[in-house]
Amino acid sequence: MSDLEVEYAGLLRQRHRIARCFEWCCLIATSSALLFLAVLLAGVIWQAWGWLDLQFLTGFDSRRPSSAGLLAGIWGTFWLILFTTIFTVPVGVGAAIYLEEYSREDWFTRLIKLNLANLAGVPSIVYGMLGVTAFVRMFGMISAADGVTMVISLGFGTLEIPLPLGRCLLAGSFTLSLLILPVVIIASQEALRAVPPSIRHASYALGATDWQTIRHQVLPAAVPGIATGIILALSRAMGETAPLIMIGALTYLAFAPGSLNSPMDAIEDPQRVLDAPFDMFTSMPIQIFNWVGQPKADFQHVAAAGILVLLILLVAFNATAIVIRNRAQKRISW
């Protein structure tokens, strides 16, 4: 072999060695992220072991770690997510339909699209500031000192709406809705875009109007995609803490919104259901935040138990989204 060939063979070996090293680096990087997740879950389960019991799920918060419970947070999160869903779904899906089906490519549409991309990147705490001013204080149009209460009498109870809303659950829901709206709109747009144009053309050819086409052809086909996007956005809202703290969610609260402690209460006393949206509230992540900050060492275990409950709920949400997505992929074949 000539010197040149020897040198070349050496270089080639070196290049392959570098390539192998790089592959290992990438593999290690990828698995380190997975390892972190495994350690996090194992650590939380280890800390929560023995603390996640029925008493924890059915009791209210306490100064003593052994009797602290998550019930106020569970109900708070339930109401928050319920109202957030009610506000977000129509507005988010409606906006997506307008942008995908109706709008022309004019400056206004471009502005909305640019705006959505930027809104999705605004830190959640800034939404909290918006929520405090817009919903809790209503821009100071009605000062808190001489606030009024709108009373609407329904058959089975009275709806008392304080104005300004104050630090109530509904203000929190409005804020969370604004927070996840960009995500919901973008996900719904993608779902609508995935519906092939031929379906719309067929519908128009049969004489259907714009809305009939959307209502009966496009929306049903896009529902799985939209539902997946909404569930994922809601699971994000569920873990959101900072904007709710800004709104004034209480870190320590020993009652559920509207004193509604079990579904039975709703049937026995419907008035409580009407009170709940305007009551003070806390939520699961806020209770966890409170426990993490407690000096007593045992509260770390309580926090871990709370985290475990929250993570189980989130996994359930995400699993639902994945099931919906997989089913839709199997069913639809165009």
Next chain:
Amino acid sequence: MSSASTSSMPLASTGASLCRTLSVQRLKEGLIRTGLFACAGVSILTTFGIVAVLFSNAVYDLSPASTSVNGQVQHNAAFFQQVSIREFVTETRWTPQFSEKHFGILPLVCGTLLVSGIAALIGIPIGLCSAIYLSEYSSPRIRAIIKPVLEVLAGIPTVVYGYFALVFVTPYVLRPFFHDLLGFDVSLFNAASAGIVVGVMIIPMISSLSEDVLRSVPRSLREAAYALGSTRFDVSTRVVVPAALSGIIASFLLAIARAMGETMAVTIAAGQMANVTANPFHSVATMTSYIVNVSLGDTEIGSIEEKSIYAVGLTLFLITLSMNIVSQFVLRRFREVYQ
């Protein structure tokens, strides 16, 4: 003839009724269209609301000139009507909660940069490497396992990351290594633990955005490089990554903007000492953690302390917004277009 004329009568009447239903239909269509348009307008209103709230409380008061509290007329001056921008930018102390008040944003910006810098050091290499692994090396089967796991990592609430930093990262990783072994002074609340967990938090974002752009690089480029005798390393680092560079940089910028706006993990793990320091083992306050800590306390509405969070919020908003805009610009301006 007569039969023809009688048969034309019902035709005409159906024609008329068809016209009528069409006009009702048209009205309905118009209403629906307007309603949907209003839904789309909510996003514009949100932006407008955010800008108005921050501007009105931080820069120039836009609310009705005065509000009466207990019969007393109270003027709500905005933050910069009470504190000069010069002090805000040049002062090096941030002490709105003390009796001697100083309003220099520098310590908070420093804290934010320190935490997001550590996060970038952790998140960017790992995120990019896993994106390269997923796009260039892994089999579809492994990809199908790893991607959902990364999504789970992205879906974990930030408060959980904060708990992990405080309860695991500081006592079991930082203290034994840096304190016992290397002799650094690691305080319970420190920037490093917060930075590490925020770095992990942005890994999924970087890897999924970067993987998308890496995969969109056409196969032909890779095949050409292999045909010239390149190894996978050469193909990845000399062909695919440069071709997708604009998208990768855009993903870095988005991730760092996300790290800067991250709130709960930092509030829990980094403490609340507003000081100018580059020591990652000291307690720092970031812009976001300051805002949360003020909201947790009982601050009087309209006080300078309460107004200061809007000035901090405006600074944070402007920084993250400009990073988002730059990332969109990079993506559009430097994108390689393939057929």
